[in-house]
Amino acid sequence: MDIANVKVGILGGGQLGKMLNYYGNHWHLPLFNLDKSENFPAGINAYHFTEGDFKNYDDVVAFGKEMDVITIEIEHVNIEALQYLESIGKIVHPCSEALITIKDKFLQNEFYAAHSLPTPEYKSFASRSDLLTSIQSHDTKLPLVQKTRGEGYDGRGVKVVDSMKDLSDLLEGPCIVETKTRIAKELAVIVARNDDGQVVCYDPVEMVFNDNNILEYLYTPANVSVDIQASLLKYAKSIIELYKISGLLAIEFFLDTDHQLWVNEVAPRPHNSGHHTIENAVTSQFEQHLRGILNLPLGDTTMLQPAAMINILGEEGYEGKPYYQGIEEVFKIPNVHVHLYGKPETRPHRKMGHITVCGNDRSEIEEKIKKISKIFKVISK
Known part of the structure; x- marks a missing residue:
């Protein structure tokens, strides 16, 4: 890899992008960031900062076409755009196939189970109401941990349910529940x-x-x-x-x-x-x-x-x-x-x-x- 001339695009301009940029600067490696505002943390030391939305197909494709290698600082990016970029020969890390699984907590657990890796017992539910019905009918036992299937990070998208009094603020949307581990x-x-x-x-x-x-x-x-x-x-x-x-x-x-x-x-x-x-x-x-x-x-x-x-x-x-x-x-x-x-x-x-x-x-x-x-x-x- 000719690091003096390779263009690396990072989907995200937060603190992780900022710290990646810092190490790219050591090698005089041109790192490009895509995110909504140049006022985000990575704006201070990016080789070039493009204002756009990493969840938007057109923004990611337009950005990625100019890059040799594309990477991420957050999982919640437009997968279809990454798949297109891979199809035209761009190097994408992590690859879209892995990212599809990792973005979805249910698919993650399915992956571990399929490869005989130790993961807590889990179930999938289409909605909060479906989960609530299953608990109230005693088909799903407490205590448990509820996780939204996507968009969770930094503690978001996780709810510990120890008893019936915790049911009032169950998380909305598709989710999984796992047996609460001691x-x-x-x-x-x-x-x-x-x-x-x-x-x-x-x-x-x-x-x-x-x-x-x-x-x-x-x-x-x-x-x-x-x-x-x-x-x-x-x-x-x-x-x-x-x-x-x-x-x-x-x-x-x-x-x-x-x-x-x-x-x-x-x-x-x-x-x-x-x-x-x-x-x-x-x-x-x-x-x-x-x-x-x-x-x-x-x-x-x-x-x-x-x-x-x-x-x-x-x-x-x-x-x-x-x-x-x-x-x-x-x-x-x-x-x-x-x-x-x-x-x-x-x-x-x-x-x-x-x-x-x-x-x-x-x-x-x-x-x-x-x-x-x-x-x-x-x-x-």
Whole structure:
């Protein structure tokens, strides 16, 4: 691949696009972004930003025709446009076939079941009312987890139903329900592949979610047994090869109280569960994704130091221009790295950035996290 002359188009102009652009800049690689507004995070460092809608067929086709390689920073893009671009010889990663499955939670679970990968028991429902009827007739048992079939991310599209009193705010639209797993830990693995078939994995991470099902922070290395770690890496390599994906695949797992692993869901792009690799690994997930989609040799995933990643979320009760309260004090803490996404408005639970906290061991890192949580808030003025 002639990286000096290849044109790479990214469908999306959010924070993931911004961080991909940063690593493309290292190689003077021209990265082009398509999204609704140049004021989005990636607008600040794109080689060229095209204003348009990645869900619109005509916008995606017009954008993609000018590119050599097309990739994504979000799954909810126009699949028909990607299929057309593939038909005229454009390189698309992830391929449309994999993306069709991954965008639909039901098709994801069907895929795992068909390939004998561990996934919770699940059912599909056409509507909220169909699910409600099934529960009330005792055909579907509680507790359960309801997931919308599409458009879910960052905690959206997921509803935990523990008892009948939780039925008043079931999610609308086509959905699946899964048997609620007795979760001991939530884990994730970032795995990468190129077209030559080289596959590498990063160290598994251990995730902690808030009450809104948004990732609050993660730790790496995950505190799991050698056998569990080996199983995580084995599943990750198998899944990316089955999907035939080039670039990154983030895979979320449940570890239950019986020490059984379950595949939860995947994302075929850089992911929140891999942000720490910027400071914690030899090769960041963003550089790795570019290597994968361009069929370059994949980078070294060796961990340089233990780390945690904290999501910077907008505080409850604040909307408007963000003010980063306490950021000067955070900057004083050694081996703590602040990443602000540049979103012009904050609102409750919106991802405004992340902080990577590194140290010699978990106890040192946890002390830094406690300090940061006390002094740092995203509010508005």
